[in-house]
Structure formats: structure tokens, C-alpha cells
Amino acid sequence: xxxxxxxxxxxxxxxxxxxxxxxxxxxxxxxxxxxxxxxxxxxxxxxxxxxxxxxxxxxxxxxxxxxxxxxxxxxxxxxxxxxxxxxxxxxxxxxxxxxxxxxxxxxxxxxxxxxxxxxxxxxxxxxxxxxxxxxxxxxxxxxxxxxxxxxxxxxxxxxxxxxxxxxxxxxxxxxxxxxxxxxxxxxxxxxxxxxxxxxxxxxxxxxxxxxxxxxxxxxxxxxxxxxxxxxxxxxxxxxxxxxxxxxxxxxxxxxxxxxxxxxxxxxxxxxxxxxxxxxxxxxxxxxxxxxxxxxxxxxxxxxxxxxxxxxxxxxxxxxxxxxxxxxxxxxxxxxxxxxxxxxxxxxxxxxxxxxxxxxxxxxxxxxxxxxxxxxxxxxxxxxxxxxxxxxxxxxxxxxxxxxxxxxxxxxxxxxxxxxxxxxxxxxxxxxx
Ligand SMILES: *Cc1c(COP(=O)(O)O)cnc(C)c1O
Numbered sequence: 114x115x116x117x118x119x120x121x122x123x124x125x126x127x128x129x130x131x132x133x134x135x136x137x138x139x140x141x142x143x144x145x146x147x148x149x150x151x152x153x154x155x156x157x158x159x160x161x162x163x164x165x166x167x168x169x170x171x172x173x174x175x176x177x178x179x180x181x182x183x184x185x186x187x188x189x190x191x192x193x194x195x196x197x198x199x200x201x202x203x204x205x206x207x208x209x210x211x212x213x214x215x216x217x218x219x220x221x222x223x224x225x226x227x228x229x230x231x232x233x234x235x236x237x238x239x240x241x242x243x244x245x246x247x248x249x250x251x252x253x254x255x256x257x258x259x260x261x262x263x264x265x266x267x268x269x270x271x272x273x274x275x276x277x278x279x280x281x282x283x284x285x286x287x288x289x290x291x292x293x294x295x296x297x298x299x300x301x302x303x304x305x306x307x308x309x310x311x312x313x314x315x316x317x318x319x320x321x322x323x324x325x326x327x328x329x330x331x332x333x334x335x336x337x338x339x340x341x342x343x344x345x346x347x348x349x350x351x352x353x354x355x356x357x358x359x360x361x362x363x364x365x366x367x368x369x370x371x372x373x374x375x376x377x378x379x380x381x382x383x384x385x386x387x388x389x390x391x392x393x394x395x396x397x398x399x400x401x402x403x404x405x406x407x408x409x410x411x412x413x414x415x416x417x418x419x420x421x422x423x424x425x426x427x428x429x430x431x432x433x434x435x436x437x438x439x440x441x442x443x444x445x446x447x448x449x450x451x452x453x454x455x456x457x458x459x460x461x462x463x464x465x466x467x468x469x470x471x472x473x474x475x476x477x478x479x480x481x482x483x484x485x486x487x488x489x490x491x492x493x494x495x496x497x498x499x500x501x502x503x504x505x506x507x508x509x510x511x512x513x514x515x516x517x518x519x520x521x522x523x524x525x526x527x528x529x530x531x532x533x534x535x536x537x538x539x540x541x542x543x544x545x
Contacts, residue, residue, distance in 0.1 A: 114178045116143040116332060119427040128179040129234045132227070132333045135326045142427050143332050148378045149174040156380065159343065160350040164197060165190050167347055168340035174379060175336050176230075184233060189340075192225040197341050199348040199491070202467045206480050206490045207354075209345045212470075216255040216285050217497035217519060218417075219369065222341065223334035224253075224260030230333045231325070232264045243323045244543065245269045246312060248305035251278040252417045252496070255285030257327045258293045269327070270543070272296045272305040275531070281500055281519060288525025296542065300534030308539050318540055329368040330424050338372035343381055345491050354489045361387040361479045361492040363472040364396065365418035367425040369493065374432055374443065387483065389475040389492075390448040391415040396423060397446035403437045414451050414504050415471040417496070447479045454478075455508045458498075462509060470498040470505065 116131040117123075120141030126134065131143040155170060162170075169189045176185055195213045202208050214221030235243050245267055247257045254271040261269045271286045275297045287295040298305050309326065312318055329335060342360065349355040360383055362370040370388055377383050388396055391413040399405045407422035433439040449457070457474040461467055469477055473494040480490035498505045499515045506513055532538050 114175070115146040117146055118142065119144060119431045128176060128332070129237070132230055132234055132331065133238075133325055135328070135331045142330050142425070144428060144431055145175060145332070145336070148375055150378075150380045153380075156382065159347040162347060164340075164344045165193050167343045168193055168337075171340050171343055171376075171379070172337070175339075180230075180233070188226065188229040188233070191229060192222065192337065193340070195221075197344055199345060200467070202461070202477065203465045205354075205484060205488065206477065206492070207345075207349070208467065208469075208473065208477070208494045209341060209348075209491050210494045211341060212494060212497040212500075215259045215518065216252075217500055217516065218252050218256060219338075219341075219493065219495040220252055220256035220329075220334075221260065223329065223337050223368075224256040224327065226260075226337040227327060227331060227333035228257075228260040228264050228267070231327075232267060235266050240323055241266045243267050243325060245325055245327045246272070246309045247327045248272045248302065248309045249278070249286070250274070250302040250416065250419075251282040252500075253328065254278075254295075255282055258286040258289055258295075261327070262289055262293060263291055268292045268294065270294050270296055272298055272308060272539075274302050274305055275299050277302065279501070279503075281502065281523065284522040284525060284527065287527045287529050288522055290528065295529040296539070297529040297531050298534055298539075299532065304534045308534070308536060311536050312540070312543070315540065318543065321544065328424075329366055335368050335372060335425070335428075336375070338369050339376040339379070341493075342373045342376040342383070346381055346383070349489060349491070355382065357384045357485075357488040358382065359385050359387065359480065359484060359488050359490045361389050361476040361490060363415065363418060363476040363493065363495055364388045364390055365393075365420040365423065367396065367423040367429065369495070370444070371425045371428045371432070374429065377443065378432070384488065385442075386444045387476070387479045388444055388446045389479040390446065391418050391454065391471075391475060392448060392450050393419055393421055394446075394448040395421060396426070397448045399426075400437075400441060400444070400446045413471075414454060414501070415475060418472055418475070445483065447475075447482065449475050449478055458505065458508050468498045468505070468509075468513065470494065470496045470501055472496055
């Protein structure tokens, strides 16, 4: 299968090129040239299949032309070795818990898949020393670092802003050792991202090192996120709730939601989607006015969604041929400020006993506000509430349980290389 750029100025790429490069040469995002429909027979029996089997069928539609069946199956099965249960919250609303992977956030799915696919292609190209750069404001760094941990031939450098990520998040990428190096930058997240961008444009550095990036624009991180939409549907079908399904997605860069839109194109019977945002309401505004007005992000308690210029917006436009009216047929939007998010977490816990994290809370509330009587709602619970410990405990005014997997990270020894926000220092460190 070929991949084209959303900017349409670059040559089409193979899967291998798209995964190794990340971004197209015209700075567009790669899109699969065809989105294959899955047969009716698959949907008829989907409720009898396990998550790994479902995911392999979806992965085969994307990647089956480019990777041998055995290898692809192994990659899918290794990636998804954890649960993604569908949990009833109240009325016709269900939570798809995507946070039972190693770093307790949904990004584990894409990061683990990408690590294995990249390792496969690097081996095929005969390379043995590839360096992955990733700038993080918290969650991406932990998912990527843990996804690539112990993968042969790849060394990961996580750049993060000193003092600006939560204690738990920092532990998740500074305590791993092995092929993971944490670079603690005396600056902001934007500074970290700028260092990474400068590195990719530095011809001298790229002659000396094989560099690649692992952010969510990479198709190997983005497409596997379609897997669990099918799994959610399968679990609803099992309980006879699969008619008029509405999926609500807590959104920042919109990779997660876009993967759901692709699942729908493959034939998944989802009636419509809701894009739930925090105060960064750029997409909501676009749906209302037709104007896309990117701006600097504002800080919220759902910080993984603090995005002012969502990178996958280009993919949504491309999928719908830039037609606002077509986009609005499939997606509606809503946004919630911090005070509302706090109320939702607290009231939902009091009324139902279900503990939401601040991101999932936005998606839950959008269903509570807009689900019609004959519809069934699923929201994606993208992170374990204990990842936002101080926030959630102060909202509930009580201690919550921290899963043992998180506690284990917090016991590890923190190791990082401290750097000024200076490109030459950074480059020198990379070349050591
Ligand atoms: C990354 C993230 C999101 C946003 O996902 P996008 O694909 O960027 O829209 C939502 N919730 C959590 C917990 C995240 O880490």
C-alpha cells in the first residue's frame, strides 16, 4: 500500500518510508491511499472474537500488503497483551478503559505497535543504530519510552521540560535505563520540541546519525488506534447494545478520533462521533464557524489535551475532502472548562461510583449532555485517574488507590542528563 501526503506535494511513500520518515517531505501527514472495507461476515461474528484477533484483522487491512502475515500477527499480539474492558457507567453510557497497558494510558497501544514495526523495518534495512527523538509534556514520553524499552537497535531520547511534568510522569521515563535516555531541558515543552525539529533539519547531524521521531503523526502510531474501536463495538454487540453507537473521544491532537473515523470508513457501524475538548476549543469553534483558528494552547487540568493547533486536523480535512458539512455529519463537538471537569469527576463518582480522569470526564459529559434516547454511548477512558493523582485527590477530597504498576515506577531511581536550552549542547550530547 502506498501513502500520500495530505499536502499533495510529496511523492507517495511505501509503508517502510512513511514509518521511518514520520513526516512527508512537504511537511504533510501520510495517509493510506486506500481504506479497505472489512467484509460483512467479519462484523457478523466480531462478538465471538478476542481483541487480538479483531486487531489482527484490522491490521491486515492496513499493513497486510507490506508485512508477512506471521510477523504482523506477532507484532499485533505482542502489542496488545493487556485488557481493554468495556465498563458500564450509567444509563446507556459505557467506558472503554484504554489504560491497562504499561504506562496506564491509551498511547501505549500506538507506541508499542510503532516500536515493533520500526524495529522490523530497521532490521530489514540492515541498520543497527537508530536514534528516536521524542519531545514530551508528559504522557507521550512515557508511552514511547516504555514501548521501545529493550528493543534492539533503537535508542530513545526523551526531551522534557525541567520541573514541568508530574512526578509520576517523570518517573515513567527517567527510571528505565537500558536504551532509554531522559534529557531534562531547562526550558518549556515548546523549547524541547524546537530542539527536536532543529535536529531533524541539521544535515550534519543527520549524516552522522540515523534519526527518527515517534510522535503521533507517524502512521505506525496513528493507525493502530483504530483497533480498539472495533473491540468496543464487539463488546457492545455481545450485550445487544450495538445499534446507534455514539463514540465520544477526549481530543488534543485528534489522532485518536481520526483513527475512529477511519474505522467507520472500514465499515464499523458507528452512528456518529463526539470530539470532546477542554478549554482549548479550536475544533469546536471550527465546527460552529467553519474557520480554523489555531492559537497558543491554554493550560488545563486535562493537560494531555492542551493543544492549540491539532496536528491531525489535516487528516480529518483530507478524509472529508475539506467539506465542513460532510465533517459535521459524522462529528459534533463540545468543550468543558476546568471547573466543569472537576464537577463532572466529583458528581459522577458520587452518583455512580465510577472514577473518571480529567480527560475521560470531558468525553463522558459530552455523552451525558447529548446522547439521544435510542443511542448507546461509549467514551474512551484514555488514562488511569491515578496518573493525575494530586488533581483527582483534591477534587474528591480523599486518597485514591495507586495501581502497583505506577508505584513500581515511583520506586525506581531517577536518572536524567540535565541540559540548558541550547542546540549545540544537545547536539554534542547526541554525538557522545
Ligand atoms: C494524548 C492524550 C489525549 C489526546 O489524544 P489525541 O490523539 O492527541 O487527540 C487524551 N487523553 C490522554 C490521557 C492523552 O494522553
